[in-house]
Amino acid sequence: MFGGGGGGLNPRKMEQMMQQMGIDVDEIDAEEVIIRTEEHDLVFNDPEVTKMDARGQETYQIIGSPEQVESGAAGGGDAGSEADAGVPDEDVELVAERAGVDEDAAREALEENDGDLAAAIADLE
Missing domain, CATH: 1.10.8 (Helicase, Ruva Protein; domain 3)
Structure with a gap:
């Protein structure tokens, strides 16, 4: 979609283009992300999380390898x-x-x- 050829755009130019289109990107310092499904939980420990806000529509990107655990078994602290x-x-x-x-x-x-x-x-x- 952006760029072409060898290595695409450099990150700074990509960020400028996204800002021009009204897209804000923020890194979130997350310790853990849990995705609960009916069958199991996917637990991402120390993931890279990026929040993208495109004119009010928020999208989260999680980068990491999840551990699959029994549904409801995930979560530490006072969560439950x-x-x-x-x-x-x-x-x-x-x-x-x-x-x-x-x-x-x-x-x-x-x-x-x-x-x-x-x-x-x-x-x-």
Whole structure:
């Protein structure tokens, strides 16, 4: 598409052309990228990630070799802790404060209302 012949365009000229077309390219300092599918997760450790914004349409390019792991097994840190706990602690505290109840009652009301803050507060009042 760009250039032709031997080695294509030099990177600086390519960047200038992309800017003229309204395309911004940024490198993202990613430690890990996880792509979840129904069957498995693809985990890219220390990948090269590039974000390209072409007039509001964002595209991400991931360069690296993924490891295929069991679905849901990937992810470190606190990534799944809120999902495992059900309802975020901040929501429980807010409902408990607004409804004037203890956190156990607030958590139970949130769980019964699928995390809907307003509905949980209304049930407790």
